Amino acid sequence: MLFEVRAESSIPIYEQIIAQIIFGVAEGGLPPGQLIPSVRDLAKQLLVHPNTVSRAFQELERTGILIPVRGLGMKVSDEAPRLCRERRREIVRARLAEALREAASSALSEEEVHQIVQEEWHRLNGKAKGTKS
Amino acid sequence: MLFEVRAESSIPIYEQIIAQIIFGVAEGGLPPGQLIPSVRDLAKQLLVHPNTVSRAFQELERTGILIPVRGLGMKVSDEAPRLCRERRREIVRARLAEALREAASSALSEEEVHQIVQEEWHRLNGKAKGTKS
Amino acid sequence: MLFEVRAESSIPIYEQIIAQIIFGVAEGGLPPGQLIPSVRDLAKQLLVHPNTVSRAFQELERTGILIPVRGLGMKVSDEAPRLCRERRREIVRARLAEALREAASSALSEEEVHQIVQEEWHRLNGKAKGTKS
Amino acid sequence: MLFEVRAESSIPIYEQIIAQIIFGVAEGGLPPGQLIPSVRDLAKQLLVHPNTVSRAFQELERTGILIPVRGLGMKVSDEAPRLCRERRREIVRARLAEALREAASSALSEEEVHQIVQEEWHRLNGKAKGTKS
DNA sequence: GTGGTCTAGACCACC
DNA sequence: GTGGTCTAGACCACG
Numbered sequence: 001m002l003f004e005v006r007a008e009s010s011i012p013i014y015e016q017i018i019a020q021i022i023f024g025v026a027e028g029g030l031p032p033g034q035l036i037p038s039v040r041d042l043a044k045q046l047l048v049h050p051n052t053v054s055r056a057f058q059e060l061e062r063t064g065i066l067i068p069v070r071g072l073g074m075k076v077s078d079e080a081p082r083l084c085r086e087r088r089r090e091i092v093r094a095r096l097a098e099a100l101r102e103a104a105s106s107a108l109s110e111e112e113v114h115q116i117v118q119e120e121w122h123r124l125n126g127k128a129k130g131t132k133s
Numbered sequence: 134m135l136f137e138v139r140a141e142s143s144i145p146i147y148e149q150i151i152a153q154i155i156f157g158v159a160e161g162g163l164p165p166g167q168l169i170p171s172v173r174d175l176a177k178q179l180l181v182h183p184n185t186v187s188r189a190f191q192e193l194e195r196t197g198i199l200i201p202v203r204g205l206g207m208k209v210s211d212e213a214p215r216l217c218r219e220r221r222r223e224i225v226r227a228r229l230a231e232a233l234r235e236a237a238s239s240a241l242s243e244e245e246v247h248q249i250v251q252e253e254w255h256r257l258n259g260k261a262k263g264t265k266s
Numbered sequence: 267m268l269f270e271v272r273a274e275s276s277i278p279i280y281e282q283i284i285a286q287i288i289f290g291v292a293e294g295g296l297p298p299g300q301l302i303p304s305v306r307d308l309a310k311q312l313l314v315h316p317n318t319v320s321r322a323f324q325e326l327e328r329t330g331i332l333i334p335v336r337g338l339g340m341k342v343s344d345e346a347p348r349l350c351r352e353r354r355r356e357i358v359r360a361r362l363a364e365a366l367r368e369a370a371s372s373a374l375s376e377e378e379v380h381q382i383v384q385e386e387w388h389r390l391n392g393k394a395k396g397t398k399s
Numbered sequence: 400m401l402f403e404v405r406a407e408s409s410i411p412i413y414e415q416i417i418a419q420i421i422f423g424v425a426e427g428g429l430p431p432g433q434l435i436p437s438v439r440d441l442a443k444q445l446l447v448h449p450n451t452v453s454r455a456f457q458e459l460e461r462t463g464i465l466i467p468v469r470g471l472g473m474k475v476s477d478e479a480p481r482l483c484r485e486r487r488r489e490i491v492r493a494r495l496a497e498a499l500r501e502a503a504s505s506a507l508s509e510e511e512v513h514q515i516v517q518e519e520w521h522r523l524n525g526k527a528k529g530t531k532s
Numbered sequence: 533g534t535g536g537t538c539t540a541g542a543c544c545a546c547c
Numbered sequence: 548g549t550g551g552t553c554t555a556g557a558c559c560a561c562g
Contacts, residue, residue, distance in 0.1 A: 010231065012561065013469070019235060027240040049470065049562050088239050092246065095232035097253045098143075102152065103225045104257045107160040113225070117250055120230045124237045145537060172550065182539045187550070203279070204315065204547025204549050276497065278546060285501060293506040315547050354505050358512065361498035363519045364409075368418065369491045370523045373426040379491070383516055386496045390503045411552060438535065448554045453535070470534055470562030 005046050013048055017056035019091055025065065025076060025084040032078045036066065063087075134162045136170075138179050146181055150189035152224060158198065158209055158217040165211045169199065196220075271312050279314055283322035285357055291331065291342060291350040298344045302332070329353075400428045402436075404445050412447055416455035418490060424464065424475055424483040431477045435465065462486075 005016045024030040036042075039057060043050040057074055060066040065083055066074040077083075103113045134157050138149045157163040169175075172190060176183040190207055193199040198216055199207040210216075236246045271282045290296040302308075305323060309316040323340055326332040331349055332340040369379045400423050404415045423429040435441075438456060442449040456473055459465040464482055465473040476482075502512045 007469075011235070014561080020238070023239045051562055055562085088241065089245075089249070092232075092236045092239050092241060093249050093253065095235055096229075096246075096249055097257070099225075099228040099232040100250070100253050101257055102144075102228055104254070105153075106156045106221050106225055108221065108225060110254070110258075112222075113229075113254070114250075116222070116226050116229055117233065117247075120226065120233050121237070121243070121246070124230070124234055125243075147537080171548080173548090182541095183550095184540085185538065187552095188537095190550080200274075201550065202547095203273070203545090206549060277501070280546080286504070289505045317547055321547085354507065355511075355515070358498075358502045358505055358507060359515050359519065361501055362495075362512075362515055363523070365491075365494040365498040366516070366519050367523055368410075368494055370520070371419075372422045372487050372491055374487065374491060376520070376524075378488075379495075379520070380516075382488070382492050382495055383499065383513075386492065386499050387503070387509070387512070390496070390500055391509075413552080437533085439533090448556095449535095450555085451553065453537095454552095456535080467535065468562095469560090472534060 003042065003046060005048060007048075013046075014052050014056040014059070017042075017046070017053060018059055021056070021060060022065065022084045022087050022091070025080045026088040028081070030076050030080075032076050032080055034076045035069070035072060036074050036076065038073050136175065136179060138181065140181075146179075147185050147189040147192070150175075150179070150186060151192055154189070154193060155198065155217045155220050155224070158213045159221040161214070163209050163213075165209050165213055167209045168202070168206050169209065171206050269308065269312060271314060273314075279312075280318050280322040280325070283308075283312070283319060284325055287322070287326060288331065288350045288353050288357070291346045292354040294347075296342050296346075298342050298346055300342045301335070301338060302340050302342065304339050402441065402445060404447065406447075412445075413451050413455040413458070416441075416445070416452060417458055420455070420459060421464065421483045421486050421490070424479045425487040427480070429475050429479075431475050431479055433475045434468070434472050435475065437472050 003017070003020050005013050005020075007013065009016065021030065021036070030036065037045070039050050039053045043053045046053070057066060061068060061074070063083065064077055065080045067077045069075050100113070103116075108116075136150065136153050138146050138153075140146065142149065144152075154163065154169065163169065170178070172183050172186045176186045179186070190199060194201060194207070196216065197210055198213045200210045202208050233246070236249075269283070269286050271279050271286075273279065275282065287296065287302070296302065303311070305316050305319045309319045312319070323332060327334060327340070329349065330343055331346045333343045335341050366379070369382075374382075402416065402419050404412050406412065408415065410418075420429065420435065429435065436444070438449050438452045442452045445452070456465060460467060460473070462482065463476055464479045466476045468474050499512070502515075
């Protein structure tokens, strides 16, 4: 499981970390019971302040996705996969809805908006994931 | 030309005002030469502080979209339509790209993402524009 | 005697009018006793608000350069040529000093500053006055 | 790197701050990557309100000269030196051009104008830099 | 600690 | 009337 954050994004770093762990659990890369990297290690890996990682972990603990294990760190909870699959859709939907709201008020036609979505999606996938075939 | 802002949005009010004027010019509702509402009037209409409106106007002036006419107010520049059509696409594209980047990293399939886009788009349009017939 | 103002200049219009009358008197184009155009006429000619012209005239009257003649308008005073030749140098010097102060703090070398002065001066003269020969 | 503003100048304080940072970067006193003083510190040093400093920083960010580092402050961007050297010349040229335009319309001879430039330049340098020996 | 946004209200120059 | 600048101080998100 590899993590990465984009410091220049408008999305706060701690939210990027939260989203990545949620996505990782939803996808199955982080199964229940798995111990996740310590605050210090993850902070070093991501080149961010430990407080930032800590904040992400706190929030994930609050929502029942991570469970603290004394002396060891944090482990993925049993209900995490279910919770994360739900939240994954929610996160994606909320962000897209916000962007589409502005698109809708811009008087761009439905075709133009869809074209932009297509272009951006393929630009990202071509770049990020490469050719799957 | 009607303006409105959503105070609870994560997008700053002054940026919402900027976007609305850009969209208005791009759409043709604000033709070159037109005087736009005064800082004080618009502030009253939007129920925000005049400084907030003023800040939006100044950014639009620096971008060459609005031109100050001393003692009269701000007027739409001649190059504004071209500039605004460009920036409108830019704004929409940037916001969608940010949301799609996260969607791409979520391991949701292309079909699921497109379905969400469809759903949200029609939810917004059904709500905002509706079938008037 | 021809007047003109540049609305987009950072120098207020009424100051441009004041400067032009002062320069006109200093140069001899407006001799003592000469009646200058009325507020209304000059405003129409310059496409500015009559109040703006009026303000310029008031200031020129305050400094003894223009004298009101009841029922006729304003005439150039007898001391005007002397006063204006002094003030002309002063105005030019003050504006240049302000610009040079910033140039001095910019760590540009003396050569670079002089080069800019040369370039700008010739650009203006080539454009505004044409070939004198 | 020392900053100072002249409250009585006709140039707005926030623009003076902008110009000083641009000049500082152009000169090399503020190299890329360097963190500049915080809004609050600089405000205290200049005896102005933090908002005024903040406004200057934001304009420099929009121009790509400063980059916000969340939680740390603002750092000088990599392209800043190039951008600032360009803008420095631009600022100086624009202000001198404005002053020279008026000088040109004053019917003063080229010699007189150059003499004024010389006098003012040496007055400023004698005063500001002087011979320290 | 950092910067960002907003409200509030004063004062100014200009038209 | 117009916009522009500044001070003041609150609140927030982020690290």
